[in-house]
Amino acid sequence: MTDTKFDLVVWGASGFVGKLICEYLASSYGGGSLHWAMGGRSQEKLEAVRASLGDGAQNIPIVTGDAMDAAALDGIVMSTKVIISTVGPYALYGSEMLAACARHGVDYVDLTGETQWIAKMVDAHQDAAQASGARIVNCCGYDSIPSDLGVFLVNEYAKANGNAPCTEIIMAVKAAKGGASGGTIWSLLNVIEESQRDKAVAKLLANPFAIAPKGARSGPRQPSTNVLEYNADFGIWLAPFVMAAINTRVVHRSNALMDYPMTREFRYSEAMMTGPGFGGRMGAYGLAGGLGLFAALAAIAPTRSFLKSFVLPKPGEGPSKEARETGFFKHVVLGKTESGAKHVAHVTGDRDPGYGSTAKMISEAALCLLWDVPEEDKGGGLWTPASTMGQKLIDRLEQNAGLTFTIQDAA
Ligand SMILES: NC(=O)c1ccc[n+]([C@@H]2O[C@H](COP(=O)([O-])OP(=O)(O)OC[C@H]3O[C@@H](n4cnc5c(N)ncnc54)[C@H](OP(=O)(O)O)[C@@H]3O)[C@@H](O)[C@H]2O)c1
Incomplete structure (x- = not known):
């Protein structure tokens, strides 16, 4: 019997990042054995994206449906082995697709950074996904693959070379260049709006263990994500890193899902490096001040609405091709064991x-589930990148997606 299913469907292929994923798949896997389709709500927009992919891509099938139409989504989900979902804000448009995958045992990856939505999805669909065999992996982009896998790597190294796990890890962004899309900004503003409407959401967002499995949503006191301090290990000033709000939650979820390889006392933090000395100190204050100002403006409804209308990119918009191609990131992950040994x-x-980079990361995560992680090794449920794919995804990202992961003992 021939398998007529697609290997994967890019759901949201007409969006800013969806289109980049299609470009990556068409250029890196076009002409090979990968059988994939583009999905979304507008046939016309999807055809325009397909036309832009070049002659070799004109036979890529298109599937359509609305993100709120459960019956249409059932049809799309049952036509494929994996869904890459980029239809966001996920809290507004993502729930039905994730639910359909959990129901039908279809693997799923997404780019959400919306903590409150992940918590809701874990509670609602963990049992169904476990029963159906669907591997649901949230946060497969810049948030939170580099953090989740960087922590995984440093801890595996500590256990193998120092015979002890890391009980404390800090990830610091040494340098990064990039921008934000309308979809990302809209998703962030939606989190702010939800937390203002519902105090329970605000409380959940403040909990470092908010998306850990049920029964594991508390733990040791964690370092603040609003760091503004000199770090003696790095010899450098640190300022808040905006993605820490989601990455720290994902890392703690991984620790719990993997049965605490970093121990139950594990402390984790993230920050931006701003440099040594007076310049570094001023840079840290400047960065913290800028973030604080944005947060204040976004928290007040009239200024938020002004930012949305006149300042920030709209859904569908994002950094230029040149900005994307000249962008990069460099993270340092410092792990310490209980005895004080350090690994970097x-x-x-x-x-x-x-x-x-995110378009490549999520594509490779989907392919890793499809080709590298057999169902016997990892069953259904809501997972994180490290807890489902770990070293296999590191290898794939290094081979295909322009990421590097290196490790050494620190002085
Ligand atoms: N984790 C990370 O590192 C990372 C990086 C990038 C993006 N993201 C997240 O990824 C998401 C997408 O970002 P983006 O910039 O690509 O956003 P975008 O350009 O606004 O794209 C959103 C996509 O969702 C589709 N959509 C919206 N409502 C729909 C509905 N009712 N039914 C079917 N499709 C619908 C849109 O279709 P139309 O084209 O028809 O409007 C479009 O294809 C956001 O949540 C963002 O925060 C995360």
Whole structure:
């Protein structure tokens, strides 16, 4: 019997990042054995994206449906082995697709960074996904693959070379160049709006263990994500990193899902490096001040609405091709064991983190589930990148997606 299913469907292929994923798949896997389709709500927009992919891509099938139409989504989900979902804000448009995958045992990856939505999805669909065999992996872009896999790598190294796990890890962004799309900004503003409407959401967002499995949503006191301090290990000033709000939650979820390889006392933090000395200190204050100002303006409804209408990119818009191609990121992950031994990993990526690199990361995550992680090794459920794919995804990202992961002992 021939398998007529697609290997994967890019759901949201007409969006800013969806289109980049299609470009990546067409250029890196076109002409090979990968059988994939483009999905979304507008046939016309999807055809325009397909036309832009070049002659070799004109036979890529298109599937259509609305993100709120459960019956249409059932049809799309049952036609494929894996869904790459980029239809966001996920809290507004993503739930039905994730639910359909959980129901039908179809693997799924997405780019959400919306903590409150992930918590809701874990509670609603963990049992169904476990029963159906669907591997649901959230956060397969810049948030949170480099953080989740960087931590995984440094801890595996510590256990293998120092015979002890890391009980404390800090990830610091050494350098990064990129921008934000309308879809990302809209998703962020939606989190702010939800937390203002519902105090329970605000409380959940403040919990470092918010998306850990049920029964594991508390733990040791964690370092603040609003860091503004000199770090003696790095010899450098640190300022807040905007993605820490989701990445720290994903890393703690991985620790719980993998049965605490970093121990239950594990402390994790993320920050941006701004440099040594007075310049670094001023840079840290400047960065923290800029973030604080944006947060204040986004928190007040009239200024938020002004930002949306006149300042920020709209859904469908994002960094230019040149900005994406000249972008990059460099992360340093410092792990310490209980005895004080230190290990340092470096994680880097070419292209701008949020789009050029993210499009490659999520595509490779989908292919890793499809080709590298057998169902016998990892069953259904809501997972994280590290807890489902770990070293296999590191290898794939290094071979195909312009990421590097290196590790050494620190002085
Ligand atoms: N984790 C990361 O590193 C990372 C990086 C990049 C993006 N993201 C996230 O990824 C998401 C997408 O970002 P983006 O910039 O690509 O956004 P975007 O350009 O606004 O794209 C959104 C996509 O969703 C589709 N859509 C919206 N409502 C729909 C509905 N009712 N039914 C079917 N499709 C619908 C849009 O279709 P139309 O074209 O027909 O409007 C479009 O294809 C956002 O949530 C963003 O935060 C995360």
